Amino acid sequence: MHRVRPAGFLSAFWIAVCLALSLVGFAIASPAKAAGPDPVVYAVLFYSPTCGHCEKVINEELPPLLEKYGDQLQILKVNVTDELGGELYRKAKESRGLDSLGVPALFIGDDLLVGDIDIPASLPGIVESGLGTGGIDWPPIPDLDGYIRSGSGSIARPVSLAQVTETPPEDDSGIIAEEEDLDPLFLRRFK
Secondary structure (H helix, E strand, O other): OOOOOOHHHHHHHHHHHHHHHHHHHHHHHOOOOOOOOOOOEEEEEEEOOOOHHHHHHHHHHHHHHHHHHHHHEEEEEEEOOOHHHHHHHHHHHHHOOOOOOOOOEEEEOOEEEEHHHHHHHHHHHHHHHHHHOOOEOOOOOOOHHHHHHOOOOEEOOOOOHHHHHOOOOOOOOOOOOOHHHOOHHHHHHHO
16 A cells, blocks of 8 residues: 655755755854954962072973973963062962962963972973863952053063063052063953
8 A cells, every 4th residue: 555645755855955954064164263362361370570590481481382382372471579460469379368379480371380490390281171161261369450551560472480480660650660661462351
């Protein structure tokens, strides 16, 4: 016996096939990830200009990473011997429930790396992982936004410690660096 299917069944079948094929074509034609800015990993490095371990991290360990990742790795250097830097350092320690903490200390996302062994051993993997997952925002340090807006600190670049620790003379405003002296890519987050 021969069954006759209603005309509506065939119409619905072909509509479903066409819809499925168009979705497959759309998926193939669309890029997997929307084009946008490259991910960025942000970190804060607390250091002292008289610290030999800090000098090693700044002069030997960070430059190859900064060269490799370019603008995708932004490290704010904070001198703990400056008044504002020391205050931010105190707040960073308190936010982690720490009474004391040595330098160099690198806050990156929720991670804290301390010393000239831990920082170079762990930082490359954290950066790679962070870039692979869309970047890492600034670490949760109280008043970090205000510190950056004040013009304090500097963005790590492959330079010597002598260049890093030279502090421009203060003017009457108490700001030690003008906004135009800071990297625009770095500042875009705070505008």
